Amino acid sequence: xxxxxxxxxxxxxxxxxxxxxxxxxxxxxxxxxxxxxxxxxxxxxxxxxxxxxxxxxxxxxxxxxxxxxxxxxxxxxxxxxxxxxxxxxxxxxxxxxxxxxxxxxxxxxxxxxx
Amino acid sequence: xxxxxxxxxxxxxxxxxxxxxxxxxxxxxxxxxxxxxxxxxxxxxxxxxxxxxxxxxxxxxxxxxxxxxxxxxxxxxxxxxxxxxxxxxxxxxxxxxxxxxxxxxxxxxxxxxxxx
Numbered sequence: 001x002x003x004x005x006x007x008x009x010x011x012x013x014x015x016x017x018x019x020x021x022x023x024x025x026x027x028x029x030x031x032x033x034x035x036x037x038x039x040x041x042x043x044x045x046x047x048x049x050x051x052x053x054x055x056x057x058x059x060x061x062x063x064x065x066x067x068x069x070x071x072x073x074x075x076x077x078x079x080x081x082x083x084x085x086x087x088x089x090x091x092x093x094x095x096x097x098x099x100x101x102x103x104x105x106x107x108x109x110x111x112x113x114x
Numbered sequence: 115x116x117x118x119x120x121x122x123x124x125x126x127x128x129x130x131x132x133x134x135x136x137x138x139x140x141x142x143x144x145x146x147x148x149x150x151x152x153x154x155x156x157x158x159x160x161x162x163x164x165x166x167x168x169x170x171x172x173x174x175x176x177x178x179x180x181x182x183x184x185x186x187x188x189x190x191x192x193x194x195x196x197x198x199x200x201x202x203x204x205x206x207x208x209x210x211x212x213x214x215x216x217x218x219x220x221x222x223x224x225x226x227x228x229x230x
Contacts, residue, residue: 004156043205043221044157088156094170099145100209100217101170104156 003027004091006105013112019076021108023089026070033065033072034090034102044088048074079112086110116140118222120206126228127196135191135225137206145209146189147219148181150202157205157221163189196229203227 005024013019025033032051036044050056050063050072062075072091076083086107094101119138127133139146144165149157160179162170165186174180178196183189193200203226207219 008154043223045221046218049218090156099162099164099169100219101159101162102147102157102219103159106155 002105003093003103004089004105006087006089006108008106009109010111011108013079013110015079015081015112015114017079017112019079019083019110019112021074021076021087021089021110023072023074023105024070025072025089025091025103027091027093028067028070030091030093032092032100033063034092034100035061035063035072035074036088036090036104038086038088038107040085047087076110079110081112081114084110084112118206118208118220120204120222120225122225123223124226124228126230128230129196129198131196132192132194133196133227135193135204135227137189137191137208137222139187139189139206139208140210140220143208143210143220144186145211145217145219146183147207147209148189148191149205149207149221151205151224152202160191193227196227198229201227201229 034049035047038044048063064073088107089105090102146163148160151157159173163183178194181191203224205224206222209217
C-alpha cells in the first residue's frame with residue numbers, strides 16, 4: 001500500500017462545476033496535510049494546508065480532513081479552465097524534528113473544459 | 115532573486131559520470147529540501163537541511179547520492195557514477211521556519227537530469 005494515494009485521473013469537469021479531488025494516507029499519526037497544484041512543466045505551488053478535522057475554506061478552494069478515515073479532499077468551486085493542472089496531495093510524516101517531511105501522492109490530473 | 119533557483123536547468127550526462135546539482139534557496143530561508151520527481155509522479159523526498167546541518171537523509175536512494183549545504187545557504191546534490199535510473203527531475207525547496215505545523219515549501223524550477 002502506498003503511503004499517499006490519489007486517483008491519477010484525468011478528472012474532467014465542465015467550467016463552473018465543482019471539482020472534487022481525493023486523497024487517502026496510510027500513517028494514522030500524520031498531523032498536517034497539503035494540497036499543491038502543478039501546471040504542466042512547472043514546479044509545484046502550495047494551494048492549501050490543513051491539520052484539523054473538518055473543512056477549511058480559502059476562496060474557491062475547500063480542503064476537507066477526516067483523520068479517522070485517513071482521508072483528505074480538495075473541492076474547487078466554480079472551476080475554471082485555468083484550474084486545469086495536476087493536484088498533488090502531500091502528508092507530513094515527520095513527528096519530532098519540527099520540519100515538514102512531505103510524502104506526495106502521484107497527483108490527480110484535472111481538466112476543466114469550457 | 116525572489117524565488118528558489120537551481121542550476122543547471124538541464125543536464126545530460128553519460129552513465130558512470132558524476133554530476134553536481136545546485137540549489138540557491140530564497141534568501142533567509144533556513145530549511146532546504148531536495149526532492150526527485152519522476153514523470154507522472156509526485157516529488158519524492160530525498161534529504162533535508164536545517165541551516166548547514168543535514169538533519170534527514172533518509173530518502174537518499176543509496177550511497178552514490180550525497181548533499182551538502184556548508185554555509186547554510188546554497189546546497190549541492192551530488193550523484194556519483196550516474197546510472198540511467200537516476201534520470202529524473204531534481205527539485206529543491208526552501209522554507210522559512212524550522213518548526214510548526216505549517217511551513218510552506220517553495221519549490222525551485224528543477225534540474226532535468228538525463229543519463230545516457
